[in-house]
Amino acid sequence: MQNSKPEKLKQTLTGYIAQAVYPVVFLGEVFSAKPRLARRKRELLYYLDLCGVKSLPVVIIISLLMGSIIAMQGILQMRKVGAEIFIVDLVGFAVLKEFGPLMVAMISTGRAGSAFAAEIGTMKVNEEIYALQTMGVNPYSYLVYPKLAAMLVAIPVLTVFGDAFSILGGMILSTSACDITPAAYWARSTAVLNGTVFMLGIIKSAVFGVLITLAGCCCGFSAEGNAQGVGRGATQAVVASIFLVVIADAVMTLLFTFIGY
Amino acid sequence: MRNKIIEVTQLDIGYDNTPILCDLDFDVYEGEILFILGNSGCGKSTLLKHLTGLYQPLRGDIKLRNKSIVNASGQEKNELYKSFGVTYQGGALLGSLTVAENVAFPLEEHTSLTQDEIDSIVEEKLSLVDLTGFGNLMPSELSGGMKKRAGLARALALSPDLLFFDEPSAGLDPLSSSALDRLILDIRSKINATVVVVSHELDSIFSIADRIIMLDKERKGIVAEGEPHDLRANSSDSWVRNFLNRNNMR
Numbered sequence: 001m002q003n004s005k006p007e008k009l010k011q012t013l014t015g016y017i018a019q020a021v022y023p024v025v026f027l028g029e030v031f032s033a034k035p036r037l038a039r040r041k042r043e044l045l046y047y048l049d050l051c052g053v054k055s056l057p058v059v060i061i062i063s064l065l066m067g068s069i070i071a072m073q074g075i076l077q078m079r080k081v082g083a084e085i086f087i088v089d090l091v092g093f094a095v096l097k098e099f100g101p102l103m104v105a106m107i108s109t110g111r112a113g114s115a116f117a118a119e120i121g122t123m124k125v126n127e128e129i130y131a132l133q134t135m136g137v138n139p140y141s142y143l144v145y146p147k148l149a150a151m152l153v154a155i156p157v158l159t160v161f162g163d164a165f166s167i168l169g170g171m172i173l174s175t176s177a178c179d180i181t182p183a184a185y186w187a188r189s190t191a192v193l194n195g196t197v198f199m200l201g202i203i204k205s206a207v208f209g210v211l212i213t214l215a216g217c218c219c220g221f222s223a224e225g226n227a228q229g230v231g232r233g234a235t236q237a238v239v240a241s242i243f244l245v246v247i248a249d250a251v252m253t254l255l256f257t258f259i260g261y
Numbered sequence: 262m263r264n265k266i267i268e269v270t271q272l273d274i275g276y277d278n279t280p281i282l283c284d285l286d287f288d289v290y291e292g293e294i295l296f297i298l299g300n301s302g303c304g305k306s307t308l309l310k311h312l313t314g315l316y317q318p319l320r321g322d323i324k325l326r327n328k329s330i331v332n333a334s335g336q337e338k339n340e341l342y343k344s345f346g347v348t349y350q351g352g353a354l355l356g357s358l359t360v361a362e363n364v365a366f367p368l369e370e371h372t373s374l375t376q377d378e379i380d381s382i383v384e385e386k387l388s389l390v391d392l393t394g395f396g397n398l399m400p401s402e403l404s405g406g407m408k409k410r411a412g413l414a415r416a417l418a419l420s421p422d423l424l425f426f427d428e429p430s431a432g433l434d435p436l437s438s439s440a441l442d443r444l445i446l447d448i449r450s451k452i453n454a455t456v457v458v459v460s461h462e463l464d465s466i467f468s469i470a471d472r473i474i475m476l477d478k479e480r481k482g483i484v485a486e487g488e489p490h491d492l493r494a495n496s497s498d499s500w501v502r503n504f505l506n507r508n509n510m511r
Contacts, residue, residue: 014277039369046357123356131353131412134313135367136342 019222026140026218033141035149043146051112051147052154056161059107063162066103067169070094075177084178088188091170096193097256100163101155101201102249105208108155109241113216116147117237120220121230129221143220148213155209156202163201200261204252208245215240263290266423266455267312272321274304274311280319282308283481287474294449294456296466296489299476300504305459306350308476309427312457313347314338325423343371345423346416350431352408354400360411361387361396367418386414389451390444406437410444417448423455424448430462438462442469463507467493475501 037044074090120143123129132139171185216237223233267289275281281304289295297305310316312323314330323330330341354363364383368374374382387393390410400408409429416424426445430438442465449456460466466473466489473492475485477500485492485501493505 011277043357126351126356127349127353128355130310130315131347131349131355131415133315134342134345134347135370135415136339137366137370 022222023218026221027214029140030144030214030217033138033145035145036141037145037149040142040146040149043142044150047112047147047150048154050115051108051150052157055107055111055154055158058111059104059158059162060165062103062107063100063165064169064172066099067091067095067166067171068173069169070099070166071170071173072177075174079178084174085180085184085188087170087174087178087180088185089192091167091174092189092193093197095166095170096163096197096201098201098249098253100166101159101205101208102245103166104155104158104162104205105212105245106242108151108158108209109212109238109245112147112151113212113237113241114234116213116216117220117223118230118234120217121223121233124221124223124225125227125230140221144213144217147217148210151209151213152206155205155212159202159205163198196261200256204249207248207252211244211248212241215244263292265289266291266326267457268322268324268327269312270322270324272311272323273319274307274316275319276307278319281478281481282476285321285483287483287486289455289457291455292449292453293471294445294458294469296470296473297457297459297476298461298466298473298504300461300478303476303478305461305476306427309425309457309459313345313425314341343367343419344421345425346413346419346421347425348409348412348416348427348429350428351405352400352403352412354403354408354411354415356400358400359396360392360398360400360403360414363400363411364396364414364418367415371419382418383414386417387411389417389448390414405432406441409433409441413444413448417452420452421454422452424457426456426458426460428460429458430460430465435464438465439468445469463505475504 070091071087074087075084078084078086078090123143129139132142167189171182174180174185175182219233219237219240223229265288269285269287272285273280273283274285285308297308299305307316311318314333318331322332325341325345328337328341330338333341354360355366358366361383364386365379368379368382383396384393387396390413392407392410392414395403395407395411400411403411429441429445433441445456445458446469448454458465458470470489472487473485473489474483475492476482477484484498485496489505492501496502496505
């Protein structure tokens with residue numbers, strides 16, 4: 001029997017509402033599940049390797065280039081007023097407070113966030129989620145918490161590497177293009193940058209890690225049980241993660257500035 | 262009198278408040294092999310998901326050994342889950358674990374056995390499904406039939422006496438399918454398990470089923486229940502006779 005127009009409209013609206021409400025349902029399921037991380041060492045190591053170790057080369061390369069790009073743009077402007085030494089400040093603050101954590105978050109969104117969504121979506125297609133449930137294992141606990149724990153460790157550590165290599169990139173470019181020696185660059189860096197600035201970036205990176213994981217897992221769990229559904233879930237995970245990371249970055253930047261950092 | 266392992270009463274199942282099967286009433290008895298069959302899309306697999314507590318029915322109750330799985334709390338459901346095993350169409354093995362790790366998984370989750378004890382149970386279960394020596398392979402390295410057998414080994418890990426199979430013969434060649442039938446019979450006799458199978462493979466039904474329940478999509482319910490040979494010969498419903506004779510299927 002064919003559905004009438006009001007019936008179709010009702011179904012469409014119900015579908016949209018269900019989709020809009022799902023993240024809340026998902027968060028409820030996750031936070032009501034027991035993490036049981038002591039039993040999940042194998043999974044934790046797997047995700048540390050996937051999100052941390054395997055992401056390191058690309059983080060290093062991109063951070064090195066990012067540092068050089070910031071330095072290059074800075075030199076072009078600072079040279080006009082003869083203040084090239086302030087390149088060090090620009091690169092240091094921009095990298096530690098913003099671009100270091102943000103670049104690592106973007107790389108992790110592409111690598112880990114989409115992988116989480118695709119993995120969980122595929123498990124749905126293969127009925128592995130049902131299998132977990134009928135084995136008496138909470139799928140939210142088994143599938144979300146190891147990823148969350150791994151990302152909470154991996155992203156801040158990657159950010160440390162990202163920060164270091166971005167500053168190195170800035171230093172290489174500045175010392176080649178200006179009359180700044182590596183020693184002067186280092187001395188200026190240690191004079192203007194401090195632990196608080198560094199920690200602000202690390203806090204941001206941890207928040208980004210949580211958001212990327214939850215967005216990726218949520219999109220995986222809400223993916224339709226077919227190949228197209230998995231593809232759409234992975235795409236949505238990337239879009240949602242980037243959106244959430246940028247919003248969170250803006251909010252935290254305003255908050256840190258407001259409280260005097 | 263035989264013990265009832267599963268009691269289904271006045272069950273309506275469906276999606277989004279739209280029923281696909283209504284007023285289901287049937288029992289499953291201890292030690293029997295019951296097949297649930299019907300035309301494609303009639304809701305066989307959906308019914309199995311209700312029997313295993315994965316879906317909530319629209320109405321009615323399902324009792325496993327006198328305990329309602331419909332009204333069970335999360336903790337009660339987890340206890341019920343330990344008492345039965347489920348094998349899925351494609352095996353549903355966890356792709357990131359080896360075959361042996363998959364079989365060990367329920368034991369690691371629900372028992373406090375030592376690693377040596379778990380390894381020995383895993384060996385035993387793998388040998389029961391004729392997969393000795395394949396424990397170190399990843400699920401992606403197995404054939405379809407091997408995946409189903411590995412899934413069965415995992416379902417047997419906690420030594421349940423109630424097993425559910427969702428389309429065990431789907432995608433298998435006739436020889437593998439009949440080997441799996443023999444395996445189900447073998448396991449039933451070895452552990453005296455009660456077995457519920459969702460399938461429409463008539464060869465399997467006539468070789469191993471003690472009793473069948475037939476569902477029809479059009480009539481949204483059970484249209485026949487009984488011993489398969491008897492229903493094929495004597496059912497008063499011509500659709501049932503035709504289905505079981507593989508003629509004039511809808």
